[in-house]
Ligand SMILES: [Zn+2]
């Protein structure tokens with residue numbers, strides 16, 4: 001790879017709106033200045049990338065988990081490399097981003113499972129009526145599911161999620177029983193926040209709806 005083609009991609013969860021956008025960076029963007037700001041489309045500055053005198057790269061980022069600031073130091077070969085390097089919150093040991101080649105970053109689980117990549121597949125950034133609310137509700141549901149608090153009256157805990165612009169639908173993989181959850185307004189978020197868990201009504205006929 002020649003110098004002029006050098007590029008990398010950074011995907012980082014935004015501490016303000018929660019989006020996990022990815023951004024491609026070219027080596028020429030470092031020419032002139034030594035630092036580069038990475039902003040979310042909501043306007044929040046997420047990170048500052050800097051090249052130091054040792055030709056190492058520093059990723060100084062605002063953390064979406066603990067709201068603190070962290071610093072990641074990468075070798076030249078890691079920063080511009082093919083591999084996906086994780087960006088973590090060291091306080092909580094939670095991953096909030098990835099840096100590496102675009103292919104590696106986009107194939108990474110964190111990005112693939114993100115709402116941004118789902119929206120991309122479903123027809124673009126405007127797919128969801130209110131992406132921030134949808135993301136928050138998805139987070140809460142995943143959390144509930146992980147603690148075994150989402151189940152179907154038939155006894156199954158194998159629940160699938162279908163996403164729509166303004167709602168999501170939980171569907172039981174066993175009996176197709178389902179539950180629709182609105183995910184558009186602040187009230188929808190408050191509503192789900194008050195719940196201890198969710199039960200899907202069993203589908204007596206066992207037919208897909
Ligand atoms: Zn944002």
Ligand SMILES: [Zn+2]
Nearest residue numbers: 063066089091
């Ligand atoms: Zn943190």
Ligand SMILES: [Zn+2]
Nearest residue numbers: 152154172175
């Ligand atoms: Zn069921």
